[in-house]
Amino acid sequence: MDNTILEMRSITKTFPGVKALENVNLKVRKGEIHALVGENGAGKSTLMKVLSGVYPTGSYEGDIVYEGETRHFKVLKDSEEIGIVIIHQELALVPLLSIGENIFLGNENARNGVISWEETYNRTKQLLQKVGLRESPNTLVTDIGVGKQQLVEIAKALSKSVKLLILDEPTASLNEKDSDALLNLLIEFRNQGITSIIISHKLNEIRKVADQITVLRDGMTVKTLDCHADEISEDIIIKNMVGRDLADRYPPRSVPIGETIFEVKNWNAYHQHHRDRQVLHNINVTVRKGEVVGIAGLMGAGRTEFAMSVFGKSYGHKVSGEVFVDRKAVDVSTVRKAIDAGLAYVTEDRKQLGLVLNDTILHNTTLANLDGISNNSVIDDIKEMKVATDYRSKLRIRSHGIFQETVNLSGGNQQKVVLSKWLFSDPEILILDEPTRGIDVGAKYEIYTIINQLAADGKGVLMISSEMPELLGTCDRIYVMNEGRIVAELPKGEASQETIMRAIMRSGEKKQ
Ligand SMILES: Nc1ncnc2c1ncn2[C@@H]1O[C@H](COP(=O)(O)OP(=O)(O)OP(=O)(O)O)[C@@H](O)[C@H]1O
Ligand SMILES: [Mg+2]
Numbered sequence: 001m002d003n004t005i006l007e008m009r010s011i012t013k014t015f016p017g018v019k020a021l022e023n024v025n026l027k028v029r030k031g032e033i034h035a036l037v038g039e040n041g042a043g044k045s046t047l048m049k050v051l052s053g054v055y056p057t058g059s060y061e062g063d064i065v066y067e068g069e070t071r072h073f074k075v076l077k078d079s080e081e082i083g084i085v086i087i088h089q090e091l092a093l094v095p096l097l098s099i100g101e102n103i104f105l106g107n108e109n110a111r112n113g114v115i116s117w118e119e120t121y122n123r124t125k126q127l128l129q130k131v132g133l134r135e136s137p138n139t140l141v142t143d144i145g146v147g148k149q150q151l152v153e154i155a156k157a158l159s160k161s162v163k164l165l166i167l168d169e170p171t172a173s174l175n176e177k178d179s180d181a182l183l184n185l186l187i188e189f190r191n192q193g194i195t196s197i198i199i200s201h202k203l204n205e206i207r208k209v210a211d212q213i214t215v216l217r218d219g220m221t222v223k224t225l226d227c228h229a230d231e232i233s234e235d236i237i238i239k240n241m242v243g244r245d246l247a248d249r250y251p252p253r254s255v256p257i258g259e260t261i262f263e264v265k266n267w268n269a270y271h272q273h274h275r276d277r278q279v280l281h282n283i284n285v286t287v288r289k290g291e292v293v294g295i296a297g298l299m300g301a302g303r304t305e306f307a308m309s310v311f312g313k314s315y316g317h318k319v320s321g322e323v324f325v326d327r328k329a330v331d332v333s334t335v336r337k338a339i340d341a342g343l344a345y346v347t348e349d350r351k352q353l354g355l356v357l358n359d360t361i362l363h364n365t366t367l368a369n370l371d372g373i374s375n376n377s378v379i380d381d382i383k384e385m386k387v388a389t390d391y392r393s394k395l396r397i398r399s400h401g402i403f404q405e406t407v408n409l410s411g412g413n414q415q416k417v418v419l420s421k422w423l424f425s426d427p428e429i430l431i432l433d434e435p436t437r438g439i440d441v442g443a444k445y446e447i448y449t450i451i452n453q454l455a456a457d458g459k460g461v462l463m464i465s466s467e468m469p470e471l472l473g474t475c476d477r478i479y480v481m482n483e484g485r486i487v488a489e490l491p492k493g494e495a496s497q498e499t500i501m502r503a504i505m506r507s508g509e510k511k512q
Contacts, residue, residue, distance in 0.1 A: 003030045003031075004028070004030070005027050005028055005029065005030040005031075005066065005067060005163070005164060006027070006195075007025075007028075007063075007065040007066075008024065008025060008027075008051060008062065008063070008064055008065075009025060009045065010024070010025060010063070011025075011026075011062035012061040013043075013046055013047075013050055013055065013059070013060040013061075015408070017401075018399075021043045021047055021050070021220075023062075023220070023221075024043065024047055024216065024220060024221050026224075026432070027224070028197060028212075029212070030191065030193070031193045032195060032211035032212060033190055033195075033196045033209050033220070034197045034211065034212050034213075034461055035209075035212070036197060036198070036199045036213075036216065037046070037200070037203070037206060037216070037241055038214060038216035038222075038241055039217065039241055039242060039413065039440040040243075040410050040411070040413050040416075040439060040440045040443055041409075042217055042218065043216050043218075043219040044168070044199045044503075045089055045114075045168055045199070045411070048168055048199065049086075050064070051064060051079070051084065052073070052076055052079045052080075052086040053074065053075055053076045054075050054086070056075065057073055065283060065484075066084065066164075067082070067502050084164040084166070085157040085164070085166065086166040086469050087157060087166065087168065087170060087335075088168055089168040089169050089172075089199075089411050089438070090411070091149055091150070091153065092153075093153065095142035096140060096141075097138050097141060098137060098138050098139060098140055099135060099136075099138070099139050099141060099144075099152050100117075100121050100124035100137035100138065102141055103124050103127060103152065103155055103156045103202050104120050104124070105124075107159065108120070120137070121137040121138070123159065124137035124155070127155040127156075127158050127159055128155055131152075131158070132181060132185070133148060133155070133470055135148065137189045139419065141280065142208070145178075145299055146173045146174060146299070147178030147299065150174060150178070150182060151181070151182065151185075154182070160295075160482070163194060163195065164194075164195045165189065165194060165195070166196070166197045167196065167197070167198045167333075168199055169201065170182055170200075171200060171202060171205060172200075172201070172202075172433070173348075173437060174467075175298055175299040176217075177298075179205060181395070183205060183208060186198065186209055186386050187209060192295075198210070201439065201441070203234045203238070206237065207227070207233075207237075210227050211224040211226075212225065212226050212227060213227065213228055213237060215241055217240075217241060217243060217273050223240050229345055230288045238441055241504075242441070242442045249441070249444070249445065249450050250448055250474055251449045251452055253474075255452070255455045255456050257291045258288055258290050258291075259287050259327075260286050260287070260288050261325065261326055261428060261429060261458075261459070262285075262286065262323075262324070262325055262428070262462070263285070263322075263323070263324040264286075264310055264321060264323050264324075264428040265284060265322040265328075266282065266283075266284065267280055267285075267306065267309070267310065267320070267321035268281060268282060268320045268321055269306075269309045270318045270319075272317055273436050275317050275318075278303055278304060278484070279294060279302055280316070283306060283321070284486065285462070285479060287461070287487070288459060288460065290456065290459075290460075291460055291461070291476050291477065292451060292463060292473035292474055292475050292476050293461065293476065293477050293478070293479065294463050294475035294476050295463070295464045295479050296465070296479070296480050296481070297480060298482065298504060299466065300481050302481055302483065302485075303433070304463045304464065306481070307345055307431050307433055307462070307464060308312075308345070308347075310332060310431070311335065311338045311345035311431065312332055312333065312335030312336070312337065312338040312339075313334070314335060316366070326342075326428070330342075335430070339427075342427055342428030344368070344423075344431065345422070345431045345433065346433060348437065352422075354415075354509075355417060356406070357405070357406055358405055359405065359495065360402065360403050360405055360406070361388055361397065361399060361403070361404055361406060362384060362385060363423060364417050364418075365388040365392075365420045365421055366387055366388065366419065366421075366424060368421050368425040372425075387424060388402040388420075389402055391420035391423065391424060392420070393480075395420055395446060395450075396446060397409070397413050397417060397420070397441060398410065398414075399413060412443060415436075415438055416443065419450075420436065423450065423454075428459055429459065429461075430451075430454060430459060430462070430463075431464075434464060434469060435465070444485065448473075448474055468497050468500060472495055472496065475495070476491070477489065477492065478495045478500065480503040482503075482504045482508065484506075485507065487503050487506070487507035488500075490495070
């Protein structure tokens, strides 16, 4: 019996100047979890947009055969109607609407043009139960974390009676616990006969859930690996993705560590909106020249709030404390002043805060350091182009040139543009917030190499990351943060997943 639910045959998709997909084939079996992997810009998201009708029939070549029939989707709704639902790489919920409103947005429970709120909320409750959420359907989306938002997206998919669920990097911004919950849900769906296609750069997760793995490289299918027929290691997946062995995930660093270059003393801040809630409590942090310092913690520990409040009070209310650069007190009360004091902050939220999306790679790269490309306050176009070209090749940004608008870049390549911008601002202290989110293994290595280079130049690096192996692989020292407090400081030799988790747990107990 043929158990194929989907076959994409010889798909070719071209954008002006770029061939994003070339004769790609994908065959998915009914009821399996099929992973799609590949480097940034390999074409994964594009392939799924072709499948779901975001790119309509006629805008690509090749065939989509779903449940035995050749399909021609003109719009997203056409694919949804027959059970194909896509959850995009960037979350698409409306923050100021409730969970219930979001789930039925565009698909309202209406009779004669009047929405039945009772039905909406009752059905929302049932759907939330299926994905393991206990929130009230009235809760605003902005008031729940990203992990739960991702589950709301899945509940929304279920409301459309899904047969083939497509998830584009669903766990990229989730912590381990939320990721596990989501992956377990996919396994449960598999038991119910729902097919999933999942795109992810987290290869350990892929190995955990996938039945088959299709690898794309440079817009072409490299191979489909069957996880039941062969023993599939992460190394095998990587080798297929990048076309060579990657011996080591973290480049070695042997930089002598110098004097303190950055110090934050007695840092306190209150919640941006709930103004009587203190979110940061007396935080003290130091970074020395040539040192890479990590901040570990669970989602919601206050790490981003800390970084943003230090970087020009971009977050918080009643922010207080002192900041020293090279032992001199500095004013960081605005972003401009923070930059002038030598700080740079690479945000975790590249779409909202990191990029001017409808502008080019060129302008985004130089945005934070116009002085660096100007002569007597006049921008030198040639210099600007040279800078952008250099970073584009150094970070291997995949685009058809520096004049491409960043909105059209793949997720991982957008992240690399954000990094270029802050690297070019030539900071003394670089604060990185989830710098490798959505970045492929090969490019991660490049980014770690750049971090090492900064350290070698005597700069200080402060890195927030939810990926513990990354912190352990790159940092000289790790602070552990929990509930707005620093609860431990671990030198490289003492830091491990266990010691970090133990520090978090112990601080939780102490409070009770
Ligand atoms: N709308 C568009 N216009 C022009 N080029 C595009 C557009 N969308 C994607 N591309 C290009 O197509 C290629 C494939 O992009 P795609 O988003 O599919 O990559 P991806 O494999 O999902 O990468 P990532 O892991 O970074 O998300 C990239 O070179 C990208 O720049
Ligand atoms: Mg993508």
